[in-house]
Amino acid sequence: MKVFLFFICIILVPKTFFSQKMYNDFSVLLHEETINKVFTAIGEISGKNEFEALLIKGHYKWTIVNPKINLLPDSSDFTCDAKVVVGPFKYSTQVTGNVKIGYDNEYNEISIKITKAIFELYTVILGKKIHIKDIHLEDYFKDPFTFEGPKSFATNMSFTLPDSTVKKIYVQPTECVMKVEKQMIVTSCEVIASDKPIEKKVKVKLPIQAVDRTKNTSIKK
Numbered sequence: 001m002k003v004f005l006f007f008i009c010i011i012l013v014p015k016t017f018f019s020q021k022m023y024n025d026f027s028v029l030l031h032e033e034t035i036n037k038v039f040t041a042i043g044e045i046s047g048k049n050e051f052e053a054l055l056i057k058g059h060y061k062w063t064i065v066n067p068k069i070n071l072l073p074d075s076s077d078f079t080c081d082a083k084v085v086v087g088p089f090k091y092s093t094q095v096t097g098n099v100k101i102g103y104d105n106e107y108n109e110i111s112i113k114i115t116k117a118i119f120e121l122y123t124v125i126l127g128k129k130i131h132i133k134d135i136h137l138e139d140y141f142k143d144p145f146t147f148e149g150p151k152s153f154a155t156n157m158s159f160t161l162p163d164s165t166v167k168k169i170y171v172q173p174t175e176c177v178m179k180v181e182k183q184m185i186v187t188s189c190e191v192i193a194s195d196k197p198i199e200k201k202v203k204v205k206l207p208i209q210a211v212d213r214t215k216n217t218s219i220k221k
Contacts, residue, residue, distance in 0.1 A: 023175065023176065023177060023188045023189050023190040024188070025173070025188075025189055025190050025191040026150075026153060026173070026188070026189055026191060027186055027187065027188040027189070028149070028150050028153075028186075028187045028189075029184050029185070029186055029187075030110060030147055030184060030185040030187075031183060031184045032069060032070065032071045032183040032184060033183070034147075035069045035071075035112055035145055035147075036067075036068050036069055038145050039067045039068070044063060044064075045063070045064040045067065045140060046061060046062060046063040046064065047061070047062055047135070047140070048060060048061035048062070051086065051121075051123070051132050053123055053125060053130045053132060054125055054130060056087075056125060058086065058087035058123075059087070060084065060085065060086040060087070060121060060123075060132070061084070061085050062082050062083065062084045062085075062119075062121065062135060063082070063083045064080050064081070064082055064137070065080065065081040065082070065083055066079075066080055066081055067079075067080040068080065069099060069112060069145075071180055071181070071182065071183050071184060071185060072180065072182060073179075073180060073181060073182060074179075074180055074207060075180065076099040076101060076112075076180055077096055077097060077098060077099055078095075078096070078097040078098070078099050078114045078117050078137075079094075079095065079096050079097070080095050080117075080137075081093065081094055081095070082095055082119050082135070082137075084121060086121065086122070086123040086132070087123060089123045089124055093119040093120065095117055095118070095119045095137065096117070097114055097115070097116050097117025097118070097137060097138065098114070098115045098116040098117070099112060099113065099114055099115065100112075100113050100115045101113075101178070101180065101185065101206065101207055102144075102206060103149055103178065103204040103206060104146075104149075105151075105201060105202060105204065107146075108148060108149040108150075108151035108152060108202075109146040109147065109148065109149055110146065110147045110148070110149045110178075110185065110187070111144040111145065111146050111147075112144055112145045112146075112147075113141070113144035113145070114137065114138050114141040115138055116136075116138055117136070117137035117138050117141075118134050118135065118136055118137070119134070119135050119137070120134055120135075121133050121134065121135050149187070149202075149204075150173050150176050150187050150189050150202060150204070151173065151200060151202050153171070153172075153173050153189070153191070154170075154171065154172045154173065154198075154200055155170075155171050156168055156169060156170045156171065157169050157171070167195060168195065169193055169194070169195055170193065170194050170195070170196065170197055170198050171191060171192075171193045172191065172192055172193075172194075172198040172199075172200060172202075173189035173190065173191050173202050174189075174190055174191070174192050174202065174203065175189065175190045175202070175203045175204075175205075176188060176189040176190070176202055176203070176204045176205065177189075177204075177205045178204055178205060178206055178207050179207055180207045185207075187204070189202070
């Protein structure tokens, strides 16, 4: 049954995926929408503390709105809006951060980690902008989002031969290529089958990582 389901998955993969150098035995798709459901489950992400500027003391609070991982060919990024309250002053900041996609062979996990996402915390006193500090959102996402990788395809099956003996066959992916397509990560793999147990180790070629796309634009409201 497992083999049958993976064959269906292969058939449904768009032909454009295979126009690039990828393996055709089977593919695993991780959609952007699936990744972003993690943010919904996490709930509100915010921070608050005291500040002092020009001998004026007060409290600030920031809250992240609409956090999202965006997957694009050979790159990906993190975007959100940060709503900030510094004393009586309020503003909103658009944030774009960097994302790294990786694979852990030992734990068979595809990881998506926010590596850099910064916005400025400031206030305005007597018409003058006063910088307080930079908020590094990557510090609030220290753990990457992890999803099961291609090694889970490994399986074994038994066949009864004409002489009634039972032969066990082992199926295992050996080499995979991970590509970032629009709105999804596609991992295509080559599979081997053997009548002897196979070491569960997969070589995964990772996608080209995004360049530094960090920026922060403050919009006073």
